[in-house]
Amino acid sequence: MGWRGAALWAAGISAVLVALPWAARGRLPERLATHWSGVSGAPDGSMPMWAAALVPALVWTALVLLTAGIARWDGGTAARAALPAGAVFLVGAQACVVRANLDRADWQEARSVGPGLAVTLAVAAAAGLAGRLAARRRPAAQPRATVSGPSMEIPAGERCVWLSRTANxxxxxxxxxxxxxxxxxxxxxxxxxxxxxxxxxxxxxxxxxxxxxxSSVRARVTERGLDVAFGPLGWPVRRWDVRDIESARAEDRTPAQAGGWGYRLGGAGTTVMLRAGECLVIRPRRGGEFAVSVGDAERGAALLNALAARRTA
Missing domain, CATH: 1.20.5 (Single alpha-helices involved in coiled-coils or other helix-helix interfaces)
Incomplete structure (x- = not known):
């Protein structure tokens, strides 16, 4: 599954988590039992309907963002194990909560969730194990071919800066x-x-x-490397040290090639697509390529390559 499909799948899980209680809201009390005593099995905590629907979706979103960050370093192994297990557990637990509160006048009358939760935990563990095994069976990545890019001469003692902005x-x-x-x-x-x-x-x-x-992006090249800032406030920011950049180049790309507009994740890397045309593309020494659609990209790539060459000389 590509990054685009994974993003759609993650959004679908969030929608399911929110939709489960709202689909049965006519048969549920105003507050839902959401926590049960580990000793007696009786409900001892509750939430209003909107919170019971939203909190699991927020937990899922945090899990997706966390595993996506880890995937940049381990190639996605953690995501293949954690996300299936997390999805099964959260959806199963939400279904158990809805079933326990169904047709009850008050949350304190909710049924026990013990048996359903035990089955959910077992299925979630199996899903995580299956994802882990699938990650181990992936073929080893092939060495990447060297991609050359433009360069420039930087006079001794001079410091150069390149800056470009784009907005949609x-x-x-x-x-x-x-x-x-x-x-x-x-x-x-x-x-x-x-x-x-x-x-x-x-x-x-x-x-x-x-x-x-x-909706907007600012790319800047300095002696330290490349930083790409997002939004009108210039935050968040992604940074690459010049020593961590293998090569840089300018390349024309379209939204169709990137998979759409905005921050796009694909099998070959990441593209920030705000307008069709020239993009600055870097190839880090670790991880996939990163492309950002900004003007004057060839000069930015040339400066990056020159700085990288000077660091390694």
């Missing part, structure tokens, strides 16, 4: 629309017009922040 107005507009929707829902709830719809506010707010962060 359509992504900024989408961030504005989703942010305005979240704000309107909060104001309507605060005014008492409707119950505060957290299940709608949270996804809209998160979408607005994420899309805004991916």
């Amino acid at each position: 107005p359509w992504l900024r507009a989408l961030a504005g629309v989703t942010g305005a929707g979240a704000l309107a829902a909060v104001l309507a709830g605060a005014a008492g017009l409707v119950p505060l719809p957290w299940a709608a506010v949270a996804p809209l707010a998160v979408t607005s922040v994420v899309v805004l962060a991916c």
